[in-house]
Amino acid sequence: MRYERVRVSHALSKSGLPDLDYAFNPYAGCSHGCLYCYARAFTRYPEVARNWGRVVYIKENVVEVLEAEVKRVKRGLVGVSTVTDPYQPVEAWEKLTRRGLEVxxxxxxxxxxxxxxxxxxxxxxxxxxxxxxxxxxxTITTLDPALARLIEPNAPPPGVRVEALRKLASEGLETWVFLGPILRGVNDSEASIAGVVEVAFETGSKLYYDYYHHRPELVESMRPLLNRFPQALATEARWRERVRDAVEKACREIGAECAPAFPEAKRAKSVLEYF
Ligand code: SF4
Structure with a gap:
């Protein structure tokens, strides 16, 4: 991993994501390196986009900029984070997320x-x-650690995420699970979906789900997955309906609360326009 320090002039950005007013992204890039990560298409740093998962920029003055901005902007809901993981390894020593949360x-x-x-x-x-x-x-895409290692090579394994989720829920915090992206033939089986739904139910977390949305920028990064799952990019309407029915049936059966992450009623032309 290569880390670079950069200075920024804005800390909060307007968010187009449903229900969020702002986004706070203390890093550009993400060392978790998920193959399907759309965020590489939305960074303003070409070097980070080209080397997604290998180069991360640390916005070294972002908390000081944030302190000034919060005095000026209207209060609202801030997504932490929307195009990077706020708790990727660099946060252990840089603590920009922690300090941003405090502010x-x-x-x-x-x-x-x-x-x-x-x-x-x-x-x-x-x-x-x-x-x-x-x-x-x-985000829990699968409970299968080997599959998670393939699609989210440097992210903590799913079992570790589940344990952390349990701990947060036991502390009385509002928690939720994002089951996404659901990829065809990869993590779309009824058993795979039901396993994640069960975790959401058990921890009292609402479950949001979404399908994979393809972009040309993802062709290269998805190649290792396509070698094993050649259908992974095929997400036509009939398949999406089948997945939606499977998620909603699994939730109904155990009484878990679930919703699409991007409800049709509020949906932009392409879900990726939200970013
Ligand atoms: S953890 Fe999130 S931001 Fe980081 S690479 Fe994976 S999908 Fe992208």
Whole structure:
């Protein structure tokens, strides 16, 4: 991994994602290197996009910029983060996410954290006293560790995420699970979906789901997956309907709450326009 320090002039960006007012991304790039990651198409740093998963920029002054911005902008809900994992390994020593959370929460913003890492537990002392202002979501695409290693090569394994989710829920925090992207022939079986739904139910977490959305930028990164799952990019309407029915049936059967991450009623022309 190569890390570079950069300086920024903005800390909060307007978010097009459903229900979020702002996004706070303290890093550009993400060392988790998920093959399907759309975020590489939305970074303003070409070197990071070209080397997704291998180069991460550390926005070294982002917290100072944030401190100035929170005095000026309207309070709202901030996604932490939307195009990077806020708890990827670099956060262990840089602590930009932690310091950003401190600023946002004491300034009266609500925060929605999304991660794949148990490092979020380090910041329980910051978020637990602000339960009403914070929710935490874990992305769990599969419970199969070998499959997770293939599609999310450097992210913590699913079992570790589940344990962290349990801990957060046991602390009384609002938690949720993002089951996505669902990829054809990869993690779309009824058994695979039901396993993740079960985790959501057991932890009292709402489950959001979404399908894979292909972009030309992802052809190269998806190649290792396509070698084993040649149909993974085929996401036509009939398949999406089958997946939606499978998720909703699994939720109904055990009483879990679930919803599409991008509801049709609010949907932009392409889901990727949200970013
Ligand atoms: S953890 Fe999220 S931001 Fe990081 S590579 Fe994976 S999908 Fe992208």
């Amino acid at each position: 946002l929460l004491r300034s009266g913003f609500r925060v929605s954290i999304q991660t794949k890492s148990p490092l979020v537990l380090r910041d329980l002392d910051v978020i637990a006293p602000r339960r009403g202002q914070v929710d935490v979501g874990f």
